[in-house]
Amino acid sequence: MSIKVIVAGIALECDADPVFERALQLAQMHDARLILVHVLENLLLVEDDIGAWSSLATLRQTLEDNAREHIALLLAGQNRQNVDVVVDHGRAHECIEAVALARDADLLVIGPGNPATLRERLFGSTADRLTRSGRVAVLVARASPEGPYSRVTVAMDLSLSSRQALDKAVALTPASMFEIVHVIDLPLPFEQALLKAGTLAAEIETYRRSKAEAARGRLRALLIDGGLEGLISQIRIVEGAPAEIVAGLSHDVTRDLLVLGSHGRNVVTRALLGSVARRALHNATRDILVVAAT
Numbered sequence: 171m172s173i174k175v176i177v178a179g180i181a182l183e184c185d186a187d188p189v190f191e192r193a194l195q196l197a198q199m200h201d202a203r204l205i206l207v208h209v210l211e212n213l214l215l216v217e218d219d220i221g222a223w224s225s226l227a228t229l230r231q232t233l234e235d236n237a238r239e240h241i242a243l244l245l246a247g248q249n250r251q252n253v254d255v256v257v258d259h260g261r262a263h264e265c266i267e268a269v270a271l272a273r274d275a276d277l278l279v280i281g282p283g284n285p286a287t288l289r290e291r292l293f294g295s296t297a298d299r300l301t302r303s304g305r306v307a308v309l310v311a312r313a314s315p316e317g318p319y320s321r322v323t324v325a326m327d328l329s330l331s332s333r334q335a336l337d338k339a340v341a342l343t344p345a346s347m348f349e350i351v352h353v354i355d356l357p358l359p360f361e362q363a364l365l366k367a368g369t370l371a372a373e374i375e376t377y378r379r380s381k382a383e384a385a386r387g388r389l390r391a392l393l394i395d396g397g398l399e400g401l402i403s404q405i406r407i408v409e410g411a412p413a414e415i416v417a418g419l420s421h422d423v424t425r426d427l428l429v430l431g432s433h434g435r436n437v438v439t440r441a442l443l444g445s446v447a448r449r450a451l452h453n454a455t456r457d458i459l460v461v462a463a464t
Contacts, residue, residue, distance in 0.1 A: 171276075171341040173200040177306075178279040179207050179266040179296065182240045190244055192311040192457070193279040196342065199318060202276070203252050207269050208237045210259035230259060263299040270306045277342065278306045282451060297451055301432060301460045307338050310451060310458045319343040319457075324429040325351050325416055328388055331431030335461035337396065339429040342459070346427075350393075350405045351419065352385050353412045354378070382407045420454035428454065432462040 178193035190206065197204035210233050234257045241255050258265040270278045282297050301308045322339055326332040340348070356378055389405050408415055420428050451458060 171337050173202050173276045173342060175203050175205070175273050175275045176200075176277045176279060177205045177207060177266065177270040177273060177275040179209070179262065179281070180241070180244075181281060182208055182237060187244065188311045188314045189279050189281045191314050192309070194248065195315050195318065196277070196279070196309075197252065201252070203254065203273075205254045205256060205269060205273055205275070206241055207256045207258065207266050208241065209262040209265045210234070210237070210257065211262050233259075262296045263303075266296070267300060267303060267305065275306050277309055277338075279309045279311055282310050282312055282454070301451060305462075307335075307459065307461045309342075310454075310460070312455065312457055319346050319426040321349075321425045322346040322427045322429060323349045323351055323419055323422075323425045325353070325419060325431075326389060326392075327352070327412075327431065328385070328392070329431055331462050333392055333396070333431070335429050335431040335459065336398070338461045339427070339459060340398065343427070348401050348404055349425070350389060350401060351415070352389055352405070352407050353415045354382050354385060354407060354409045355412055356381070356409065378409070382409075417453055420456055420458060422456070425456060427457045427459060429459045429461070432460050 173196065176193055176197050178189050180187055180190050193204055193206075196202070210230065237257045238255060241257075245253060256269055258269075266278065266280065269275075278300060280297055280300060297308070297310050300306075301310070319342075322343060324332070324336045324339055326336060336350070339346075386405055386407055390402050393399060393401050393405075416428075416430070419425070451460070
């Protein structure tokens with residue numbers, strides 16, 4: 171799995187853009203083509219208020235020219251041979267995804283976004299929508315990079331998407347130190363029901379340990395099957411609610427990147443992991459890579 175094409179959705183709202191900087195760093199690292207996409211969403215707000223289409227065309231051209239000038243400043247001093255610039259207008263998630271699909275992108279880099287309008291609060295930010303779509307692996311960049319990723323945690327649930335998320339992470343940053351985290355969830359109501367049924371605490375503990383060991387064994391098999399035997403020693407089994415554990419991982423300053431699969435093996439798991447991924451995206455302080463099963 172190689173990284174040949176990277177699409178970055180850039181906002182141009184400030185001089186330091188973590189999305190642009192991380193995308194450029196990864197493109198240079200992989201000698202990949204970088205496509206920078208800026209979407210003029212505000213044109214949607216004024217289209218109905220401008221009677222003369224010539225006036226709208228003039229406004230659009232002015233905004234496009236300003237955006238391209240800004241992007242040129244960002245690229246000053248950089249080798250632009252492998253960089254394309256796209257300026258479009260419309261809904262950001264639709265425009266960015268359309269470019270990513272048309273260019274067969276291996277990775278889409280975007281910012282976390284902050285739902286500011288009623289539409290975004292109802293339907294989610296650009297980051298929400300693109301990660302839910304799952305048609306391209308999405309890297310949500312929060313902070314300007316100090317260098318390549320060095321410490322990566324992959325939250326694995328034994329689903330196809332989490333396996334593909336691990337493969338994508340290894341391809342993206344092969345020199346990093348990896349940690350594989352799997353969450354064992356033994357809900358309190360279930361445990362209480364066992365106790366009421368007369369199950370001894372020791373038997374519940376034995377069940378908990380056997381569940382953890384079974385998960386470890388399946389993770390070992392997945393890693394061996396993927397030629398990643400070197401990561402077996404980095405498996406960590408933790409117990410708790412997946413959403414709480416992943417939220418904690420997304421805040422941990424000891425890691426640079428958290429990697430998630432966005433869908434599970436069945437309807438229930440997909441719903442659970444969808445909420446887990448979305449909570450992590452909203453509350454994280456670290457960069458997050460979200461990969462859906464293909």
